[in-house]
Amino acid sequence: MPKVKDAGAMRKGIRKLISDISEIPEKELKDDAKFAEDMGVDSMKALEIVAAVEKKFKVAIPEEQIPTIRSPNDVYELIEKLLKK
Amino acid sequence: MNVLKGKTAIITGGSRGIGRACVLAFSKAGANVVFTYNRSKDEADALQKSAKNVVSVKTDVREYEQCRAVVNEALKKFKKLDVVVNNAGVNIDKALVMMTHDDWKTVIDTNLNGTFNMTRAAITTFMKQKGGCVINMSSVSGITGLPRQTNYSASKAGIIGFSKALAKEVAGYNVRVNTVCPGYIKTDMVDSLGEDVKKKILESVPQKRLGEPEEVADLCVFLASGKAGYITGEVIKIDGGLAI
Numbered sequence: 001m002p003k004v005k006d007a008g009a010m011r012k013g014i015r016k017l018i019s020d021i022s023e024i025p026e027k028e029l030k031d032d033a034k035f036a037e038d039m040g041v042d043s044m045k046a047l048e049i050v051a052a053v054e055k056k057f058k059v060a061i062p063e064e065q066i067p068t069i070r071s072p073n074d075v076y077e078l079i080e081k082l083l084k085k
Numbered sequence: 086m087n088v089l090k091g092k093t094a095i096i097t098g099g100s101r102g103i104g105r106a107c108v109l110a111f112s113k114a115g116a117n118v119v120f121t122y123n124r125s126k127d128e129a130d131a132l133q134k135s136a137k138n139v140v141s142v143k144t145d146v147r148e149y150e151q152c153r154a155v156v157n158e159a160l161k162k163f164k165k166l167d168v169v170v171n172n173a174g175v176n177i178d179k180a181l182v183m184m185t186h187d188d189w190k191t192v193i194d195t196n197l198n199g200t201f202n203m204t205r206a207a208i209t210t211f212m213k214q215k216g217g218c219v220i221n222m223s224s225v226s227g228i229t230g231l232p233r234q235t236n237y238s239a240s241k242a243g244i245i246g247f248s249k250a251l252a253k254e255v256a257g258y259n260v261r262v263n264t265v266c267p268g269y270i271k272t273d274m275v276d277s278l279g280e281d282v283k284k285k286i287l288e289s290v291p292q293k294r295l296g297e298p299e300e301v302a303d304l305c306v307f308l309a310s311g312k313a314g315y316i317t318g319e320v321i322k323i324d325g326g327l328a329i
Contacts, residue, residue, distance in 0.1 A: 044212075044254070051213040063153070063209055 088310040090115030093163040098173030100129040102272035106298035112136040146199030196240035252318030261317040268324025291326030
């Protein structure tokens, strides 16, 4: 599993994935915006984001954590935590 | 024909009846099989020994965590999961006027909630890998309703609604969800009925015979295979014409 070397680069990578999947331009993405309420990202799209992030960072997000992911910030924090393990 | 070669399937309630026939048919078709049983340990052990690439896990499908453990076991043992056959089911037949809350709850919890639990445990894997197949065992009783089976009919009708909704939800992820509705099949469930009841049953079936568990299993193998790649959200009766 890759270690977190550069949190900034990690966030940048995740932002790009979220932008690609949600079709929201990166410059318009807000880290604290809620996927469903603010960004119109439904649960299916959110799962696509999870799968893409898992693939990119070679981590497995525990199934029970998935419903707790509500914003880009939640994704950053979770991936950071998993990469530190 | 190895139409399921390289695929891994979970089959619930696999130690007896239709479930057992599914385990044997899936194994014969080349699949790796993890099947669950709850009470029939001896039958499960014998089945595991008799078929290739077959593993049994004691599971109460009413418990979500136990279903998760089965999915994890399949992924650990065979490295992948492609098919879930939700077959585990019970019946406690009584007129509603005699039915207790427990009679109702046990049947709904096992048949309907058990289907939810195992499907919920597997669906994330299917969606992430953009492929998978769910086959839910309902019944003609869930389509037509049968007297003394308000609990069973409700659970099986619920499975049909669940399957159709899920089929629409996950079709874009290349996950197919279909429902099989057997009529009267030669199983312990039908065997336990009185002779006069069995006679009446045969009279009511246009084909004038009971179905074989293997016939239901063959349908499930077909639905799990690539040959059924464009079939989803379907409710297929296999009942000798009973519910025409």
